[in-house]
Amino acid sequence: MSSLVGKSVLLVVSGGIAAFKIPDLVRRLRERGAAVTIVLTEAAKQFVTPLTLASLSGNKVYDDLFSLTDEIEMGHIELSRSADFVLVAPATANIIAKAANGLADDLASTLLLATDKRPVYAPAMNVRMWLNEATIRNVAALRAAGATIxxxxxxVMACGEFGPGRMIEPLEIVDGLEKLLSADASATDRPLAGYRAVVTAGPTREPIDPVRYISNKSSGKQGYAIAAALAAAGAQTILVSGPVDLAPPDGVSVVRVETAVQMLAEVEGALPSDIFVAAAAVADWRAKSVGAQKTKKGPKGPPSIELVENPDILATVSKMKKGRPRLVVGFAAETENLIANAKAKLNRKGCDLIVANDVGAENEIFGGDKNRVAIVDKDDAQQWPQSAKGDVAERLVALIASRLATI
Ligand SMILES: Cc1cc2nc3c(=O)[nH]c(=O)nc-3n(C[C@H](O)[C@H](O)[C@H](O)COP(=O)(O)O)c2cc1C
Known part of the structure; x- marks a missing residue:
């Protein structure tokens, strides 16, 4: 049964060309059992008529903040509060800008400011409008305020240009809403029940000879905390761990490895999964040849070690043609230009999110119990306050759950 059965949707229609698809959206929402009340902006009325929408929704259509009869029948505050959720489709650049900045100069924007729900937006606009810095900022502000986009x-756009900006199809919007509702229903306890997650953590250890190795200072604490939080959220979680001094988290299957090559093999063996979090600090290089015996000090002075590149586990998983996890999260440990370097890494590796942390000497991230991270995706960068690694993990898992609910 659809999770929309019996739900009431307040549908705000703003003035984009995609408004011609709204009659279909209304029909689909009603087919799934939702009641729909519609608010139109003045601009929207240029693209779709109130009469069409009133006929299809079976409800009065609202468009005037100062209508005496509407205000007496159903005040604008009541309209914004009585719905189970608020959907803005199509969402123009203009209404997104107004909502992001708290403007309330017509019925639609006033409702968005007055609502106690977290609205869902289905943006639709020309590619240049969507990629404009102002829109990017506004969308990020709405997301940060808890809205779903x-x-x-x-x-191809109505204007003939090509790129991101087309409203997703009515059926996809309805599916997205259903997923959000189902996620909400179980959000309080195990939002990731039924999902599989693979996490890597810790350093890798690349041997030079039987007693020496190349490694790094990663303690594995953040990756272990993420695996624990994923399992607590209901995900079936496999943790592929480099050598660390940590107990296996509750409910997590731990696979221990030493080298990057072993880590990649175990990750590939653990896939497919819905979620992949690459928190391990994988050594970039390994010794080309590993001595069979301990290398002796001698008259020739120190030996030189030829290094070869290790496999790139994050890029390999991100770029998998078949069976790619639905959400791939990478980590970037940087000592300078944190956000810029993280964005570059996101693009290079092809992952969906980067957790960037500043591991400059003064931050004591390696081995410490606290972390200060920025979350970077293709549209946005959010700096989170410094907090315990467990809290960072829980917040990241909540973000993963909300992203999965909408893709
Ligand atoms: C033919 C036409 C198509 C338009 N399509 C869009 C669109 O798809 N997305 C958008 O953001 N604005 C579009 N606009 C511009 C908006 O209608 C305009 O910004 C308006 O002020 C939006 O008002 P509203 O957000 O209150 O509905 C279009 C304008 C015209 C004339």
Whole structure:
């Protein structure tokens, strides 16, 4: 049964060309059992008529903040509060800007400011409007305030240009809402029940000879905390761990490895999964040849070690053609230009999110119990306050759950 059965949707329609698809959206919402009340902006009325929408929704359509009869029948505050959720489709650049900045100069924007729900937006606009710095900032502000953004899709626009900005199809919007509702229903306890997660953690250890190795200062604490939080959220979690001094988290299967090559093999063996979190500090290089015996000090002075590149586990998983996890999260440990370097890494590796931490000497991230991270995706960068690694893990897992609910 659809999770929309019996739900009431307040649908705000703003003035984009994609408004011509709204009659279909209304029909689909009603097919799944939702009641729909519609608010139109003045601009929206240029693209779709109130009469069409009133007929299809079976409800009065609202468009005037100062209508005496509407205000007496159903005050604007009541309209914004009585719905189970608020959907803005299509969401123009203008209404997104107004909502992000708290403007309330017509019925639609006033409702968005007055609502006690976290609205869902289905943006639709020209590619240049979508990629404009102002829109990027506004969308990031809405996300930060808890709104969900469904789409937009890539494609040919009504104006003939190509790129991101097309509203996703009505059926995709309805599916997205259903997923959000199902996620909400179980959000209080195990939002990731039924999902599989693979996490890497710790350093890798690349041997030079039987007693020496190349490694790094990663303690594995953050990756272990993430695996614990994923398992607590209900995900079936496999942790592929480099050598660390930590107990296996409750409910997590731990696979121990030493080298990057072993780590990649175990990760590939643990896939497919819905979620992949690459928190391990994988050594970039390994010795080309590993001595069979301990290398002796001698008259020739120190030996030189030829290094070869290790496999790139994050990029390998991100770029998998078949069976790629739905959400791939990488880590970037940087000592300078944190956000810029993390964005570059996101693009290079092809992952969906980067957790960037500043591991400069003064921050004592390696081995410490606290972390200060920025979360970077293709549209946005959010700095989170310094907190315990367990708290960072829980917040990251909540973000993963909300992202999975909408993709
Ligand atoms: C033919 C036409 C198509 C438009 N399509 C869009 C669109 O798809 N997305 C958008 O953000 N604005 C679009 N606009 C501009 C908006 O209608 C304009 O910004 C308006 O002020 C939006 O008002 P509203 O957000 O209150 O509905 C379009 C304008 C015209 C004339």
């Amino acid at each position: 469904l789409g937009p899709a890539d494609g």
